[in-house]
Amino acid sequence: MTLRIWLALFVLALSTFNIVTTELAPIGLLTPMAEALQTTESYVGMTVSFYAWVGALSALMASVFLGAVGKKNLLIVLTLVLVISNGLAASAETFTSLMTARVIGAIAHGAFWSIIGVSAASIVPANYIGRATSIVFGGVSVASVFGVPISNYIGIHIGWRSAFLAMSVLSVVSLIGIACLVPRINEKSSVGIAAIKAVFKSNSLIKVYFATILTISAHFTAFTYIEPMLNSLVHVSGDVIPMLLLVFGLAGIAGNFITAVLIDNHLKTIAVVSVLFAASMLTLIGQFHLQWSQAHIGLALVIWGATASCIFVALQTWVLRLASEQTFSASALYVAFFNLAIGIGASLGAWLVASYNVSFLYIFAGVAMALSLVFITIVPVKSENNQLAEDV
Template sequence: MSISENSQKMTLRIWLALFVLALSTFNIVTTELAPIGLLTPMANALATSESYIGMTVSLYAWVGALSALVASVFLGAVGKKNLLIALSIVLAVSNGLAASAETFESLMLARVIGAVAHGAFWSIIGVSAASIVPSNYIGVATSIVFGGVSVASVFGVPISNYIGMHIGWRSAFMVMSGLSVLSLVGIASLVPQISEKSSVGIGAIKAVFKSSSLIKIYFATILTISAHFTAFTYIEPMLNSLTHISEEFVPVLLLVFGVAGIAGNVITALFIDKHLKTIAVLSVLFAASMLVLIGEFHVQWYQAHIGTALAIWGATASCIFVALQTWVLRLASEQAFPASALYVAFFNLAIGIGASLGAWLVASYNVSFLYIFAGVAMALSLVFITIVPMNFENVQRTQEA
């Protein structure tokens, strides 16, 4: 991975640029997952079922996966800063259209438009962040920018749920449209021009698949993210179904989940450079155990018990998201752009699989079975994570250069 030669030290502008990119990742992932916290009000307003609204998450993820692959082939040589600005505009328009949707079909159209921007965005964000910092700050930059993903994955849903309950689900999408505009202004003002040229074309994709280590991480990603989103997509109906949990307390539990995710991301940023594999293994193990416990015992648990389980799940999920992306960037080295784009494609494919699988499990069995299934699937990903070697030779050479 080539790093900007002009960046010899971290300046205030670089730090601010990283946080602007983190805000962008927070907003785009919150946009993707917003329906999870708004299933019931959206279904009621559009006269459809919760499972149909859940499918808007699946479709968004699948279109995003395809968009990431297309971007990896055709957009590697395009100026990264201008592309980020353009994609922020598209996302703002998509959220505005979703807020004004009067039918399920118009909502799906708005979501597809946003998903196209989503996939392209993720195919370039990792390389962009690494390109504006000194080589010895790549891990920190990755943790900050992809921390937006973690925070959105565990914190964006309760925010959208709260807005939906007190103002209306349409207002939640309007807030996300406003955040897109804010991100656009921040990128235009603070992010420097990125001159790095990335590998493009089918050949670059084929080169990535020659790495057995990357393939193992991709398999682990599919299993882990599918398992997480199988359970996470239906967290709001699950909490609402609990005998000892009042409807007013659901946003509080989602908030606990989110705060724990932020804490997990901070911990990851502090230790990820030296203990990446340990963080990945322990995170998956803890998350799997929590999902199994929730599935097995949640009906009998009270608020404190559920809150504790959700906190552990939220913290470990946050660690997993950052660890897997960082692992891909380290392993890929000079192939970071196509490798990252493929990771995004598999990540979004897994979200779609998880959301769809969750809908089927809820319809065919019950919520408890869904969470047990998710925990077992996540535990299986440990097989792939534990056999990936940790010899990041290319990365070490880059950092020593």
């Protein structure tokens, strides 16, 4: 583990921060974007779900066609596409032009996520894979800390277009960092439909994918509408909402630190405990948030944010452990299911808000997340000799 490798991991973490902020930025900007584009908050929310669906398809295409492409060059190209996408989003004058910009970014998003885990694992020794993925996917949590809340702040005080412009500039910084610091990645992966079929022969990976769909759909059903939920609180003023989002994200970073220390030896325990706590918090928020004080909702967001971060890293690391020689295809499929779940969650959230209310939405999300334990508790952990774990 040289200094350059550590710096490369942090550059990749910056890239995940940027691409997650790009994906989720509308969550913190629903109101100003809806007003500017003369549409509804639910329509703007659909830019998140549609982005996720396109990203899922992009990840599948990447798993079929891009396995043999040099990973470093591919990361550079995909980051450049993200620069263009955010620039177009910042200049969008209609909902259609905004959606077009988002689709362009989603194409890069899916392919990016399909290779980022493999890239991180390929540049570190085998015994550092868990720590490397924790660092790289820490960008997801940091995006919740500085991405969504700062986007919300910029949207309120400067304008939502400036938020997308800032993400475009940050994409340029990521591009330069990848070009200068990330070493050449020689790992080549199987491509084509045969590689996908090989992944689906593992019952263990299939169980992880089912758990992913349930947990991520549940999380984003709730998280996509966190701003309207916070706005509905009687005992919390609107000025405090960016701070609560910041608290949520800081808890996510703390969760990443915890995961980095424990994940290599306690992967399943982290996954089970995190799902239990996250599901409990979502259910409690749905049941009691209207009566809660600022301290109560803050504590719930801390627990939810920390455990959600642990879930993200644990599931990705689990896939890398189980995949053996099919890491690229398995990771790409994981990304496809992850993004499909985001789309399901955002769309389901829109329907639940329109048909019922925010309280019912959060209770529903908590129950759905708890159901993932049916799969998580029966998945084995990869053995020490790097062979695919035997299914029990």
